[in-house]
Amino acid sequence: MSGKIHDLLGVGIGPFNLGLACLAEPLELDAVFLDAREGFAWHHGLMFDDATIQVPFLADLVTLADPTSRYSFLSYLKQVGRLYPFYIRENFQPLRAEYDAYCRWASERVGGLRWGRQVVDVRRETAHGAGGGPPGENGGTDDEDGPVYRVTAITSDGTETFRARHLALGIGTTPWSPVDTTSLDGGSPHGGRRVALHAADYLHRREQLLGLDSVTVVGSGQSAAEIYHDLLAASGHSGPRVDWITRSPRFFPMEYTKLTLEMTSPEYIDHFHGLGAGKRDRLLRDQRSLYKGIDAELINEIHDLLYRRSAHGQDTGLLVAATTLEGATVDGAGIRLDLHCDDTERAWQHHTDGLVMATGYSPTTPRFLDGIASEIDWEEPRPEQAREGRPRRYRVARDHTIDLAHRRVHVQNAEEHTHGLSAPDLGMGAMRNSIILRSVTGREVYPVESRIAFQRFGAPADESRPARETDQARPDTSTERRTPADQQAQEAR
Ligand SMILES: Cc1cc2nc3c(=O)[nH]c(=O)nc-3n(C[C@H](O)[C@H](O)[C@H](O)COP(=O)(O)OP(=O)(O)OC[C@H]3O[C@@H](n4cnc5c(N)ncnc54)[C@H](O)[C@@H]3O)c2cc1C
Numbered sequence: 001m002s003g004k005i006h007d008l009l010g011v012g013i014g015p016f017n018l019g020l021a022c023l024a025e026p027l028e029l030d031a032v033f034l035d036a037r038e039g040f041a042w043h044h045g046l047m048f049d050d051a052t053i054q055v056p057f058l059a060d061l062v063t064l065a066d067p068t069s070r071y072s073f074l075s076y077l078k079q080v081g082r083l084y085p086f087y088i089r090e091n092f093q094p095l096r097a098e099y100d101a102y103c104r105w106a107s108e109r110v111g112g113l114r115w116g117r118q119v120v121d122v123r124r125e126t127a128h129g130a131g132g133g134p135p136g137e138n139g140g141t142d143d144e145d146g147p148v149y150r151v152t153a154i155t156s157d158g159t160e161t162f163r164a165r166h167l168a169l170g171i172g173t174t175p176w177s178p179v180d181t182t183s184l185d186g187g188s189p190h191g192g193r194r195v196a197l198h199a200a201d202y203l204h205r206r207e208q209l210l211g212l213d214s215v216t217v218v219g220s221g222q223s224a225a226e227i228y229h230d231l232l233a234a235s236g237h238s239g240p241r242v243d244w245i246t247r248s249p250r251f252f253p254m255e256y257t258k259l260t261l262e263m264t265s266p267e268y269i270d271h272f273h274g275l276g277a278g279k280r281d282r283l284l285r286d287q288r289s290l291y292k293g294i295d296a297e298l299i300n301e302i303h304d305l306l307y308r309r310s311a312h313g314q315d316t317g318l319l320v321a322a323t324t325l326e327g328a329t330v331d332g333a334g335i336r337l338d339l340h341c342d343d344t345e346r347a348w349q350h351h352t353d354g355l356v357m358a359t360g361y362s363p364t365t366p367r368f369l370d371g372i373a374s375e376i377d378w379e380e381p382r383p384e385q386a387r388e389g390r391p392r393r394y395r396v397a398r399d400h401t402i403d404l405a406h407r408r409v410h411v412q413n414a415e416e417h418t419h420g421l422s423a424p425d426l427g428m429g430a431m432r433n434s435i436i437l438r439s440v441t442g443r444e445v446y447p448v449e450s451r452i453a454f455q456r457f458g459a460p461a462d463e464s465r466p467a468r469e470t471d472q473a474r475p476d477t478s479t480e481r482r483t484p485a486d487q488q489a490q491e492a493r
Contacts, residue, residue: 005148006030008440009164011119011368013040015426016412017170018103019061020433021110022071027437027445032162034153036118040107042100045201048226053099054254054295055427056092060099061106065430065446071110076102117153117160122167123371125150147408149372166440169369169402170412173361173424175200179328181357184335194335196328199223199358202230210234212353214241216318216337218325219358220248225294227356229302232309232317240354243318245339250321254293262453263290264422266431270450271457272420273398277379280417291421292360318350328355363414365391377404379417393417399435410436 008024010017010033017033018040024031058064060073069075073094077083080101086094094102107113124147151162175198186194195208199219202209209215209231217228224246231242262268272280306316326347327338337350369376379395380386394402396415403409412432416423434446 006032006164008166009151009162010168010170012171014170014172016429019429021112022061023065023433025110032112034114034117034119038115040104045203046223047097051096052093053096057094059427065434071106073102076105117155119153119368121152121371122368123150166408168410173363176362177357177359184328196355202227209354210239212240214352215354216243216352217356218245220246221292222294224358225298232305241315241317245323246321247324252289252293253296255290264425264427265453266450267453268457269419273418287421375403377402
């Protein structure tokens with residue numbers, strides 16, 4: 001272990017921490033970023049040729065923080081000789097494959113990236129060696145510059161240890177499924193009669209699925225629609241019957257209208273962050289159509305495809321909404337899905353050879369934080385949530401910190417429950433990174449906008465008084481404690 005103490009260590013090099021590395025590079029900052037993978041790869045299991053990212057190219061790694069950065073998407077296009085075709089294409093949304101190639105281009109140029117390092121442990125130590133004191137700036141046995149974290153990573157040759165003053169956790173989210181696909185998956189690489197997988201691996205096993213007699217897609221979002229459309233288009237006359245089942249009340253479009261898009265804004269984050277946990281959870285459920293829907297054009301393309309198939313006497317399979325998957329098992333007829341129709345309350349079963357769970361991703365609390373768990377600011381579940389087995393989650397301050405002092409441990413894309421729907425949004429990555437670098441450097445290197453929307457969220461501060469006891473007025477005793485950063489944000493709003 002070298003004696004070196006980095007100013008900033010990022011765990012995970014997805015788009016968000018890669019953006020942080022690109023914005024940190026011009027600063028006198030010693031930053032290092034670790035990722036378990038051997039190189040940058042963005043959702044290759046869903047890298048459809050014609051898929052575009054769902055944000056404009058300005059939502060690249062750097063531009064919204066620093067339009068002069070050498071790591072902008074336009075710089076990339078210029079370098080690879082594609083700027084004029086992009087200009088003539090006149091479509092703000094790059095292809096998904098282009099965005100992936102752009103991020104890889106940046107990752108091959110920016111300094112401080114270390115691939116093939118799986119972080120497995122984080123501990124706090126003093127600069128004078130292991131076994132740091134209790135939390136709190138300079139309260140314990142920290143050195144004059146505060147705590148030092150010791151981060152251990154597994155590499156192909158053993159382990160490697162790093163030390164840093166600030167951490168940025170950018171480990172993304174993990175595929176989530178209500179049923180365990182591995183126990184249903186009978187498929188070997190050479191093709192079994194049953195194939196079950198999460199959408200994240202779709203393109204890696206597409207040919208296997210097309211070799212079956214029937215495939216069922218379960219899920220309601222963009223990925224479910226892209227996979228269903230791809231399978232239906234490829235199945236032709238002789239391919240598998242393709243079915244699509246979703247729990248959502250209907251196959252609903254994503255909403256892109258501009259006043260709604262203003263909800264990915266610093267002032268909406270301020271507003272949302274200031275609400276009680278119960279209210280935030282309810283709002284997130286109500287806001288599903290804003291970011292978990294399907295591109296409207298794709299929905300219509302699917303109908304057109306079904307229409308063409310029916311005109312040519314081809315099977316149009318099963319398409320059913322408002323249906324919850326309650327379980328899945330293997331029986332003599334293949335994979336049996338136990339389903340519940342939420343409208344009629346009727347249970348029914350459906351058999352399929354192939355199952356694609358396009359049921360999304362969920363944030364996870366990494367085990368490598370166990371070593372500093374006592375220094376993390378946790379939001380404990382409310383009694384009714386604890387009964388449902390919901391785990392505790394970070395109490396993320398407005399400046400994206402989660403340590404009790406709210407100064408040193410920052411999270412990326414793990415704060416949907418406190419900051420709202422902009423947490424996974426590529427368009428807000430540069431602003432979050434500007435806020436993180438402001439904390440790390442102690443100065444606002446990249447201007448952080450506080451107002452970008454025309455509309456107001458919540459009653460204007462100077463005219464507001466509680467109309468009636470609501471979540472906002474009544475502190476959520478089980479979880480609410482305002483951190484210094486929150487107080488400032490609250491007062492700044
Ligand atoms: C198919 C798909 C398309 C999307 N398209 C859009 C879009 O168009 N617009 C938009 O705004 N959002 C989009 N999103 C949402 C979101 O922007 C992406 O999920 C984005 O990849 C999140 O970036 P991230 O940096 O948080 O994490 P990820 O991209 O998930 O990267 C996390 C990285 O952390 C590494 N890692 C994890 N644990 C460890 C560890 N212990 N040690 C070391 N490394 C570790 C992983 O190897 C991985 O490389 C999309 C999501 C998906 C799934």
